[in-house]
Amino acid sequence: MDRRDFIRKSIQAGLLAGTAASVGRFPNLLAYTNLHSPNQYDLVAIKGGEPDLMFDKAIESLGGMKAFVKKGQKVVVKPNIGWDVTPDRAGNTNPVLVKRIIQHCYEAGAKEVYVFDNTCDDWKRCYSNSGIEKAVKDAGGKIVSGDSERYYQQVEVKKGKKLKETKVHELILESDVFINVPILKNHSSTELTISMKNLMGNVWDRGYWHRNDLNQCIADFSSFRKPDLNIVDAYYILKENGPRGVSKGDVVLMKSQIISTDIVAADAAAAKLFGLEPATISYIKLASDMKLGQMDLSKLNINRIIL
């Protein structure tokens, strides 16, 4: 009973925050920055280093992880673990980065850090071959299955145009802090998969999205519970044959990373990095139209770091 109450409360809180946020110019910043001191930067882009080192520098310029994670909080880190491929194939988020993020969370006083994904390929193979299971365990985090429908709770997507309700993993609903850690990849149907598309791993029935205007559903779900932080891994990126990739030949070593609390801004910057105009990516445009974030990078205060 306790847990049910807790879930209900956290959904209510989330909806309240969402409603409050919708009036602001940077809704997601408003929703979450009221917990900590306002950030100097809206977005940090960094390149030229290893994933963990780049994250150290980037998060530092946003005031460190303690600006996002408070003592005793439950944190959920959601990387992309969709495919049964090794890290150098760029199908999944880099495990080195995932490990460092978890370490930062614990240093900031997190009570517990959970990691999961609703994978496409066999989940046990994905968790193990992506190197993420080991990374999470090494960092002291908890790796959780996303492979059972019973983990997913029915929720309402208030702002959704096509996606009105869906089943969401309980960790997303129960955790105090939600950190989204996608990898920047080519995608066969949506051109790119970055932060917003990565949220598809939070839900049980992806088929519904595919049947009912995929791009609109991606934008819709981004309005549900926006991540407190989006960390785009662009160390290895998949240039072609995404999202799974066929061989190492599809991969380019970009050594980059983008961090933002604004999911639309993060995706827009990542798209630029990939070499595409954000407005040409259907769901980025749709999310911008729904005022879920800022697609126009010229309006943002960006910290660009070249190591």
Next chain:
Amino acid sequence: MNFMKLKIVRVYVALFFFFITSILFLDIIHILPSYITPYLLYFQFVPSTIKFFNQFSILATGFIIVIIVTLIFGRLYCTSVCPLGTLQDIISRMALFINKKKYFRMLNDFKLLKYSILTMTLISIFSGSLVLLNLLDPFSLTGKIFSNILRLLLIPVNNLAAFTLEQFDVYKVYPVELKALSWLAIVFSSSILLIIGIMSFTKGRLYCNTVCPVGTVLGLTSRFSLFKITIDEYECSGCGMCETVCKAGCIDNENKIIDFERCVTCLNCFTVCPSNGIVFKSSFPAFSNNRGSQVDNDKRKFFTRFFIGVIGLSEFLRAQVKIIPKKESTLPVIKKVYTTPPGSMGTEHYYSNCTACHLCVSACPTHVLQPSFLEHGWLNILQPYLDNSAAYCTFECVRCTEVCPTEAILPLSVEKKRILQIGKTNFVKENCVVETEGTACGACSEHCPTKAVIMIPYKNNLKIPEVRNEYCVGCGACEYACPTQPYKAIYVEGNPVHQIAKEAPEERFEQEVNYKEKFPF
């Protein structure tokens, strides 16, 4: 000799084999490495025999040892190695526990029935269908019972544990999601368990001595055993204790006869005999007997004729069951051939070697392997097929090829698996979301491990799937991922003979990235 101790050893050996067999089928979270399976199932008679004639390997010689042991001591196999035998013993033990006054009696020997069943089974085997063997072989039946009943009961128990622990923030035990259920397999296995359960509850090893083709074969073999259990007429006091404990029902104490063909060498009779009335008697002198050799000649003639008859009849039947390719169908979602597991080489090898023990069904991590109903046709009922509506075959997984006890699924390296084409993909544009709804999808192409399904430009800035079957491995990921209902817009048609796919060309990108260059924003 202390037969009590020997019997205890026999019971432990039986429990050991029962345990390792059950754990293979009930390992729902796959902790056991699959490569140990052939060692654990080395002695299983039918799997070993099929494997031996399939492709000779030292790991397939178990049945020869079983025959040798039978030729020395009789049907020890039935009482110690056979998992169905032990299951029946457990059930008849329960019967004895419930009704303490229960005892066994000499049973009728259903000679005609058991030899007819064996004959028909052999005829069907030689004519290329394993259907009878699949329905009667004790190992496969045990497999079906474990895989389709006990495993399915174990999964909710595991999941309950997982969700209970989760309340305490422990995620180490994880739930197992059942992607599909084969009702036929469940109903069949439950009926078999019920029938054999009742038979063993009331009459002990009745199944083994009337139905089981392995029991009949080993029974015939044990006619020539070196040592046979017999009643020593001088030592026997005629108390009849031995008959009451004989679960095979093969002791006639009144006439002091033991029908050794039906005896499973469980040693129960030794342990209760108050005198030394039960003995292992060497049957060597019988061979030097002249009268005996005459009988042997008759037998030889009989067996020669019998086998010629069996093979002749089976050749006739084989001609009847040839797989005739069906006509082109206008309904695109009706599959003509269902995919057989990777390593099975194609329908012919697979159909004629799989005994439907369902170990691969238990071992398959994605549950794409499911017992078939009519997917492979009546003659191959219950043999597993790839159910792509439930899941798809993992690109680099070869678990089923490692566990198959009969080598109906031959071992396969991951390198070979990557280019093995078990089926081909068909795209039904009329069903596709991109065509019908005019919205983006591409779930099929997303999941394709070889990019045999690519997205090509289509009207209104959309992209639509295109299939390049030369790269297709037939895993069924596209079919599984396809969101359309009720009919899929993309599906895999099994290859009757597995083929080799082309390796997808490697794309190479400019690796020279200038990390000092400014950001494009």
